[in-house]
Amino acid sequence: MSWFKRWRRARVLKQAAFDPELWARTVARYPFTQALSADERERLRELVILFLHEKAVHGAGGMKVRDDVRLAVAAQACVLILNLGLDYYRGWVEVIVYPDEFVAEYDYMDEAGVLHHVEEPMSGESWSRGPVIISWADVEEAGSGGGYNVVIHEFAHKLDMLNGEPNGYPPLHAGMHRSAWSAAFTRAYEHFCREVDGGAETPIDDYAAESPAEFFAVISEAFFEAPLTLGETYPDVYAQLVQFYRQDPAARLTGQAAGRETAAIT
Numbered sequence: 001m002s003w004f005k006r007w008r009r010a011r012v013l014k015q016a017a018f019d020p021e022l023w024a025r026t027v028a029r030y031p032f033t034q035a036l037s038a039d040e041r042e043r044l045r046e047l048v049i050l051f052l053h054e055k056a057v058h059g060a061g062g063m064k065v066r067d068d069v070r071l072a073v074a075a076q077a078c079v080l081i082l083n084l085g086l087d088y089y090r091g092w093v094e095v096i097v098y099p100d101e102f103v104a105e106y107d108y109m110d111e112a113g114v115l116h117h118v119e120e121p122m123s124g125e126s127w128s129r130g131p132v133i134i135s136w137a138d139v140e141e142a143g144s145g146g147g148y149n150v151v152i153h154e155f156a157h158k159l160d161m162l163n164g165e166p167n168g169y170p171p172l173h174a175g176m177h178r179s180a181w182s183a184a185f186t187r188a189y190e191h192f193c194r195e196v197d198g199g200a201e202t203p204i205d206d207y208a209a210e211s212p213a214e215f216f217a218v219i220s221e222a223f224f225e226a227p228l229t230l231g232e233t234y235p236d237v238y239a240q241l242v243q244f245y246r247q248d249p250a251a252r253l254t255g256q257a258a259g260r261e262t263a264a265i266t
């Protein structure tokens with residue numbers, strides 16, 4: 001980071017303020033922010049300030065974007081980049097929040113060359129070098145333990161799109177191996193699609209079977225919302241995500257559980 005950028009960020013952090021009580025409520029609302037250490041929470045708070053300084057969160061369809069909405073979106077979005085940095089969200093500036101599902105319209109050509117016009121209700125959408133669009137009703141479903149999290153889903157797509165079209169293959173760090181990533185994800189994706197095709201009950205949202213890009217986004221939701229389940233189901237994928245996100249949400253939970261046990265004994 002350049003000297004000027006560092007100076008500017010330090011200045012934003014110094015000037016920015018949001019209600020500490022509202023921040024405490026936001027952190028307490030999601031198990032995956034609650035599980036953060038004091039140091040991680042402080043870094044998350046700083047990232048959220050910078051995120052809200054650089055990105056605009058706008059309402060659409062009659063949605064009023066209050067501070068609790070901005071903080072809920074920013075806090076969850078910044079958990080993904082807690083150890084990556086805000087530059088991972090470079091190249092776009094806007095988050096649009098609808099009160100509920102919104103209708104996306106698009107055209108596509110089928111194999112026979114027929115053009116179709118589609119109108120589809122969506123809970124979230126990410127545009128390459130464009131906005132992230134989310135439904136607040138769906139944001140409010142996060143943190144309930146079901147592994148569902150529309151904010152994490154859409155921002156995982158943003159990370160995936162850093163190196164082009166979304167394909168479940170975000171830019172890997174030095175020291176990570178393309179072959180290990182591909183092997184883990186391909187094996188898991190093929191297994192998952194077989195399970196879904198066979199009508200099996202999967203612990204992971206079956207929307208993940210849609211494409212490798214959706215698999216990466218849904219698996220990222222599970223990584224933060226249900227890390228123990230993901231770690232048991234697809235340990236190789238979990239290990240790759242620990243390297244990619246540079247954090248281990250399952251260790252936070254088991255570490256905490258061990259801590260509680262110790263406290264109970266003494």
Ligand SMILES: [Zn+2]
Pocket residue numbers: 153157214217
């Ligand atoms: Zn998606």
